[in-house]
Amino acid sequence: xxxxxxxxxxxxxxxxxxxxxxxxxxxxxxxxxxxxxxxxxxxxxxxxxxxxxxxxxxxxxxxxxxxxxxxxxxxxxxxxxxxxxxxxxxxxxxxxxxxxxxxxxxxxxxxxxxxxxxxxxxxxxxxxxxxxxxxxxxxxxxxxxxxxxxxxxxxxxxxxxxxxxxxxxxxxxxxxxxxxxxxxxxxxxxxxxxxxxxxxxxxxxxxxxxxxxxxxxxxxxxxxxxxxxxxxxxxxxxxxxx
Amino acid sequence: xxxxxxxxxxxxxxxxxxxxxxxxxxxxxxxxxxxxxxxxxxxxxxxxxxxxxxxxxxxxxxxxxxxxxxxxxxxxxxxxxxxxxxxxxxxxxxxxxxxxxxxxxxxxxxxxxxxxxxxxxxxxxxxxxxxxxxxxxxxxxxxxxxxxxxxxxxxxxxxxxxxxxxxxxxxxxxxxxxxxxxxxxxxxxxxxxxxxxxxxxxxxxxxxxxxxxxxxxxxxxxxxxxxxxxxxxx
Numbered sequence: 001x002x003x004x005x006x007x008x009x010x011x012x013x014x015x016x017x018x019x020x021x022x023x024x025x026x027x028x029x030x031x032x033x034x035x036x037x038x039x040x041x042x043x044x045x046x047x048x049x050x051x052x053x054x055x056x057x058x059x060x061x062x063x064x065x066x067x068x069x070x071x072x073x074x075x076x077x078x079x080x081x082x083x084x085x086x087x088x089x090x091x092x093x094x095x096x097x098x099x100x101x102x103x104x105x106x107x108x109x110x111x112x113x114x115x116x117x118x119x120x121x122x123x124x125x126x127x128x129x130x131x132x133x134x135x136x137x138x139x140x141x142x143x144x145x146x147x148x149x150x151x152x153x154x155x156x157x158x159x160x161x162x163x164x165x166x167x168x169x170x171x172x173x174x175x176x177x178x179x180x181x182x183x184x185x186x187x188x189x190x191x192x193x194x195x196x197x198x199x200x201x202x203x204x205x206x207x208x209x210x211x212x213x214x215x216x217x218x219x220x221x222x223x224x225x226x227x228x229x230x231x232x233x234x235x236x237x238x239x240x241x242x
Numbered sequence: 243x244x245x246x247x248x249x250x251x252x253x254x255x256x257x258x259x260x261x262x263x264x265x266x267x268x269x270x271x272x273x274x275x276x277x278x279x280x281x282x283x284x285x286x287x288x289x290x291x292x293x294x295x296x297x298x299x300x301x302x303x304x305x306x307x308x309x310x311x312x313x314x315x316x317x318x319x320x321x322x323x324x325x326x327x328x329x330x331x332x333x334x335x336x337x338x339x340x341x342x343x344x345x346x347x348x349x350x351x352x353x354x355x356x357x358x359x360x361x362x363x364x365x366x367x368x369x370x371x372x373x374x375x376x377x378x379x380x381x382x383x384x385x386x387x388x389x390x391x392x393x394x395x396x397x398x399x400x401x402x403x404x405x406x407x408x409x410x411x412x413x414x415x416x417x418x419x420x421x422x423x424x425x426x427x428x429x430x431x432x433x434x435x436x437x438x439x440x441x442x443x444x445x446x447x448x449x450x451x452x453x454x455x456x457x458x459x460x461x462x463x464x465x466x467x468x469x470x471x472x473x474x475x476x
Contacts, residue, residue, distance in 0.1 A: 143324045146292050150318055151390070152310070152342045161337055166328045 022216075031217060033208040037200075044200025045221060051118060051196060052183045058122035059182070060175075063129020067137075070130060085127040094188045096120045101192050113192040121185055128178050136170040137163075176233035180226050187222075197221055243269065243303055243394060243425040250288065250298030258284045259295065260449040266442060271426040273440035273457075275433070277471060281449040282429045283321075283398055289427060290318050290396045303393065317387025317395045321402050323379035325371040331358060331382040332367040335389045343390065357385040361415050377408030381415050388419070395419075397428035413439075433460060433475055445471065 022029050034041065066084075069077040088096075100120035101113040110116060140163055148158050187198035195203075198218065205214035247264040251257065258281045266272065274282045287293040289300055291307035305312040325334045335354035339345040345353070358367045361381040371379045380400055387395055397416065401409040413435050416426075420439075430436050436443055437457045445453040445468045453459055453468045463469040 141324075143320055143322070144326065147318075147320070147324055147326075150290075150292060150313055150316075151338045152313055157341050161341060162326055166326075169328065 025212065029213060030210075031213055033210050034204055034213070034217060037204040037207070040195075040204060041197070041200050041217075041221075044195055044197040045225070047195055047200075048183065048186050048197040049225065051121070051186045051189065051194070052179065054118060055121040055125065055182050055186070056179050058118070059125035059129045059178070062122055062126045064133055066126050066130040067133035070134070081127075081130065085130070088124060088127045091124070093120070093124050093185050094191065096124050097188050097191060114189075114194050117189040117192045117194055121182060121189070124185065125178060125182055128181070129175075132171060132174045132178065135174070136167045139170050140166060173233050173237045176229060176236070180229055183225055183229075184222065243272075243427075244301070245272070245289070245427075246299075246301040247289075248299045248301075250285075250295045250300060252281075252284055252288065252293075252295045252297075258449055259288070262298070262449075262451060264444070264451065264454075269442040271420075271440045272428070272442045272444065273436040274427070274429045274444045274446060275431070275436055275471075276446035277474075280446040282446045285446065286396055286398050286427060286429050290316055292318065314390070315393045317390050317392035319380070319383050319387050319395065319397045319400050321399045323371065323376070323383040325379055325383055325386070327371055330368050330370055331363060331374065331379075331385075334371075334382065335386045338386065339389060353389050354385075357388045358382065360388070360418075361385045375408065376404050377411045380404065380408075380412050384412075384415065384419075388422075388424075392424065394425045394427060397426065397430070399429050399431060401430070401432060431475070433472070436460065447471070 066081050070081040072078060097117055097120040100123070101116040105111065105113070105116035105119075144162065148162055153162065186196050189196050190199035190202060193199065201214050201218040201221075205211050208214070243266070245264060245266040247262050250259055250262040252259040262285070274286060276282045284293065288295050289302060289307060291309075291312055294308065300307045302312070303315070305315065325331070326337075329337060332351070332354050335357065336347070336350040339350035339353060340347060354367070355364070358364055361384055363378060363382055363385065366374050366378055366382075371382070374382070384395075384397075384400070400416070401412050404412060409432065413432065416435075417439060426439070428440070437460055440457055443455065443457050443459055444451055445459070445463075445465075447467045453463060453465045459468070460472060463472055
C-alpha cells in the first residue's frame with residue numbers, strides 16, 4: 001500500500017510539473033487543431049507498432065545467427081561478429097538508416113526505402129540481440145549439462161525441458177528493453193518519409209503550425225506505447241525470475 | 243563393490259591425475275580425501291563417467307564407465323545441489339523419471355514422494371530450489387539421485403557449500419541411507435564423516451594416491467603427507 005501511494009505521489013509530482021510548464025506557455029495550449037488529422041496519426045501509431053514488431057522479429061532471428069557465429073569454432077566467424085559489433089556500436093542509427101536506404105540498398109539494386117529502413121533497424125539491433133542470447137545461454141552451468149548427460153536426456157529433451165524453459169525467462173526482460181529501443185529508434189524512419197508516428201505528427205505540425213502541442217502529443221503517444229511494455233517486462237521479470 | 247582403475251591419467255592444462263591404479267573388491271563405501279586441487283573431484287567424476295580420462299581405463303562392478311548402461315546404475319550428487327532451477331524439488335525428480343526412465347506420471351510421483359519423504363522434504367517438495375535452504379536443496383538432490391534406483395551413489399563434496407549446521411543435517415541424512423544397502427563413493431572434507439561412514443579411505447595428493455586403507459589410517463597415518471593433512475584439518 002505504501003508502495004502504491006509512493007507511485008501515485010511520484011506521478012502527481014510529474015503531472016504537476018507538466019501542468020506548470022503547460023500553463024506557463026504564452027500562447028493558448030490546445031490539441032484541438034489535431035482533431036482533423038486523427039486518422040493520419042492513428043495510422044502512424046499502427047505503423048510504428050508494426051515496424052517495431054517486424055524489426056524485433058527480424059533482429060531476433062539475425063541476432064541468433066550472430067550468436068551462433070560468435071561461439072563458432074571457426075575463428076573467422078568470431079572475428080566477423082566482433083568487427084560488426086564494434087562498427088554498429090559506434091554508428092548512430094540515423095546514419096545507418098540513411099546509408100542503408102540511399103547507399104547500400106541501391107548498390108544491391110533495391111530502391112525500396114521502406115524495406116531498407118526496416119533492414120537498418122534490424123541490423124542495428126542485431127549485436128544487442130546477440131548479447132541477449134549470450135547472457136541467457138551462459139546462465140546454464142556446465143554442471144547442469146553434466147546432470148542432463150548423466151540422466152540420459154536426448155538432445156531434444158534437453159532443449160525442450162531444461163534449456164529453453166530457463167533461457168526464455170532470462171531472455172524476456174532484456175528482450176523487452178530492446179523492443180523499447182526499437183520503438184523509439186523507428187522514429188528515425190521519418191527521414192525516409194515512412195508514415196510512422198513521428199512522421200505523422202511532423203506532417204500534422206506543418207499543417208496546423210502547432211509545433212509545441214505536436215511534440216507534447218508525440219511524447220504522450222510514445223509513452224502510451226512504451227510504458228505498458230516496460231510494466232509488462234517488470235511483471236514477467238518478477239513472475240518468471242529464477 | 244568392485245573398483246578397478248588402470249593407469250589413469252588426466253590433464254586439463256596441467257596434469258591433474260598421474261597414472262593412478264586401484265583395485266578394490268569388498269568395500270561398500272569408499273571415501274576419497276585430500277586437499278583442494280589434489281585431484282579427488284576429478285577422480286570421482288572419472289569414476290562416475292561424467293568426465294573421460296586422457297589415458298587409462300576404469301571399471302566399476304564390471305562396467306566400463308564409458309558404457310551408456312553404466313549411467314543407469316549410478317546416482318551423482320554434486321557439490322552445489324545442481325537441481326534444475328526452474329523446476330520444483332518434486333518435478334526435478336518426476337521429469338527425469340518420466341522422460342529418461344519411461345515411468346508413468348503416477349508412478350514417478352510416487353517414487354519422488356517416497357524419496358523426498360525419506361529425506362524429510364515432504365512439506366518442501368512443491369517449492370523451487372531457490373526457495374529452500376542449501377541443506378534442503380542438497381537433500382533433494384540426494385533424493386533425486388536415489389529415485390533413479392542406482393546401485394552406486396557418488397557424492398562429490400556434498401557439504402562443501404554449506405554452513406556447519408546444514409552440513410550436519412545433510413550428513414545425518416546420508417548416514418540414514420546406509421540401511422538401503424546402496425554402495426557409496428564419496429569425496430568429503432569432513433574427516434569425522436569419512437571415519438564413521440566409509441569402510442575404506444583413499445588419501446590423494448598432487449594427483450596421486452598416497453595412502454589407502456580402512457578409516458583407521460586417519461588416526462595413525464604412515465606417510466608424512468597424510469600426517470600433515472590430518473594435522474591441518476584437525
